[in-house]
Amino acid sequence: MRHVREILRLSLEAGLSTRMAGERAGVGPTTVRDMLKRFARSGLNWPVPAEMSDADLEACLYGLPGMKPGRRKQPEPDWSAVARELKRKHVTLQVLWEEYVAAHPDGYRYSRWCDLFRRWEGRLPLTMRQSHAGGExxxxxxxxxxxxxxxxxxxxxxxxxxxxxxxxxxxxxxxxxxxxxxxxxxxxxxxxxxxxxxxxxxxxxxxxxxxxxxxxxxxxxxxxxxxxxxxxxxxxxxxxxxxxxxxxxxxxxxxxxxxxxxxxxxxxxxxxxxxxxxxxxxxxxxxxxxxxxxxxxxxxxxxxxxxxxxxxxxLKPLPAERWVHAEWKRCRVGLDYHIAIEHHHYSVPWRFARREVEARITTRTVEIFLDGERIAAHMRGSGNGRHTTIPEHMPSSHRRYREWTPVKIREEAARIGPMLSLLVEKIIEDRPHPEQGYRSCLGIIGLAKRFGAERLEAAARRALEIQARNYPSVKSILEKGLDKVPAREASDHTPIFHTNIRGSGYYN
Missing domain, CATH: 3.30.420.10 (Ribonuclease H-like superfamily/Ribonuclease H)
Incomplete structure (x- = not known):
């Protein structure tokens, strides 16, 4: 609002100069002179009718939209386009007005242009004032x-x-x-x-x-x-x-x-x-x-x-530990009851083989869930293609096989007898790689359940005498009963005694 009625009263009724009227109304003398000229062209007389509001008076002088007197002739900008441009970065009303004036030299001046935009903007949907409670x-x-x-x-x-x-x-x-x-x-x-x-x-x-x-x-x-x-x-x-x-x-x-x-x-x-x-x-x-x-x-x-x-x-208090970021991944458990996470394999209980599970992965742990229930948890391993297996996740048969470590194989052989212990050591030594002899040793030790520890010890002695250091030979000795026959009688080649045969003493 330009305080039109007050400026006209100070100038036309109080008789103040344009400078003094402008000082009283808080505007410049140029604005006062322009307002007096507009009032003179409007055909109105002072005092204006009492029923005329300040808005109607201003419309008569400045030709606001919807008012017949003082109808404007300036080109009307597209205010919706102006509003969209204002949303762009580094764009201001000053920049947009300069572009408008460049296209329409006879257009609105800057103050009037801004005023009309604010009036158009005022007709947009209202914005609800939001209030936020403390800590909400x-x-x-x-x-x-x-x-x-x-x-x-x-x-x-x-x-x-x-x-x-x-x-x-x-x-x-x-x-x-x-x-x-x-x-x-x-x-x-x-x-x-x-x-x-x-x-x-x-x-x-x-x-x-x-x-x-x-x-x-x-x-x-x-x-x-x-x-x-x-x-x-x-x-x-x-x-x-x-x-x-x-x-x-x-x-x-x-x-x-x-x-x-x-x-x-x-x-x-x-x-x-x-x-x-x-x-x-x-x-x-x-x-x-x-x-x-x-x-x-x-x-x-x-x-x-x-x-x-x-x-x-x-505010709510902080928990004792800060949250650790975790990623979720859907996986299918393989036949070996392991899932692969970034080139490392983690075990789950064997009964969940072939099931689809979800893995929660953090920088330190891998947790595995099925239907929202955690079924396994591991420390995070490096992506080296290796396996992290918990023994309790293995079937009983797999667990028994895995429990046969080299130390346990030697201990079990020594428990049966010294000959079997020696035979096991010879089998492991004869192989290019020690692990190649573990399975043969397991098979030989397992024969004790079928033939007994005493016969197995005798068969081991026989195998050492004839240099038969493998599972098939020991099994054959037991099946044919050669462990019960002294080595000299069991041999197919009996020594020959003759006067023409030189004995070992001849070479001494």
Whole structure:
């Protein structure tokens, strides 16, 4: 409103000069002179009729939309296009007005142009004022702009770091940190940092519908990422995503992102960083300055002071341990009752072979679930193609076979008798690789169940005498009963005694 009635009263009724009337009304003398000229052209007389409102009087002089007197002749801009352009980065009303005047030199002047846009904007749907209770919500998002980081001093290679922003609804206390990516692992780690910074947990987390947080966006029932839900459950909070394409649902963090970009990125624009740690140290300094020194005009307090009064008493306490990021993977158990995770194999109970299971993978552990119940847990192994097997997961037959270690094989052979112990040692020594003799030794020791330990010991003596160091030979000796016959009688070649045969003494 231009205070038309007051300016006309001061000029036409009080008789003040244009300069003095402008000073009283808070406008310039040029504006007063222009208003008097418009009043003279309008055909109205002073005093104007009492029933004429200030808005009608202004319309008569300046020709507002919908009023017949003083009908404007300037080209009307497309205000919806102006509103869309304003949403773009670095675009202001000044820039758009200059483009308008360049196309329409006889168009509205800047002040009138802005006034008409504000009037058009006032007819748009209303925005609901949201109020947030202390400790109720924590809004999270990533900033649109990134921080360049030099990762190689020799080549000058630059990598962009992404800025994570979190803000509490009650006090607007803000947190920011830099991460290499916006992937889930960095997303969770940034949340851990935010919880530690605030010293507590809000009752609700409000992200947008990014894939890192929401698997399937829905206006009524969004599907939240399972690991994100597990993290929220660990901290005793819940996830409430904003509605799709409704950024005003998280207006708090949208505004905070703009503040952080100006307050942090604007100050750090001329600095060069060589690591993510350097970026986060600089960001922490700027955030501390924002929270502790900048006074909010509407409250006459800093964000930190408001936090201590509003949010801090209502936050949930932090758990004893911070959340460890975990990934979920569907796997099918093989015939060897193992699943493969990044080129390493982990066992599950043998009865679950061929079943489809879910693996929860962290940096240190691998947990395996079937229908929501954990059936196995292992320490994380390196991707070397090896197996991590718990003996209790094996069938009894496999377990017995696996329990036959070299030490146990020797102990069992020694328990039966010295001849068998010697035979086992000879079998292992004769093989190119010791493990090649283990199975033969197991077979020979197993013959004790069928023929008895005493006969097996005798058969081992016979096998040593005839140099028969394998399982088939020992088994043949036992089956043919040669273990019961003295070695001299069992031989097919009896010694020959004759006067023409020189004995061993001849060579002494």
């Amino acid at each position: 919500k924590m809004f999270v998002d990533y900033a649109g702009d990134t921080v360049p980081v030099v990762v190689d001093r020799r080549t000058g290679e630059v990598r962009d770091a992404h800025l994570f922003v979190a803000v509490l609804g009650g006090s607007s206390l803000s947190f920011a940190c830099a991460t290499w990516t916006e992937q889930f692992a960095d997303w969770i780690e940034a949340h851990n940092g935010a919880f530690a910074f605030f010293g507590g947990v809000a009752h609700l987390l409000v992200p947008d519908n990014a894939k890192v947080a929401v698997i399937k966006a829905c206006h009524f029932d969004p599907m939240v990422n399972r690991s994100y839900t597990d993290m929220a459950r660990h901290y005793g909070t819940a996830v409430l995503p904003a509605r799709p394409r409704k950024p005003r649902d998280k207006a708090k963090v949208e505004a905070c992102v703009g503040i952080v970009e100006r307050w942090v990125l604007g100050r750090l624009r001329n600095r060069i960083f060589y690591s993510l740690a350097e970026v986060n140290a600089a960001v922490a300094e700027c955030i501390t300055d924002l929270n502790d020194t900048r006074v909010l005009r509407q409250f006459s307090k800093t964000r930190r002071q408001l936090f201590e009064e509003i949010d801090a008493p209502n």
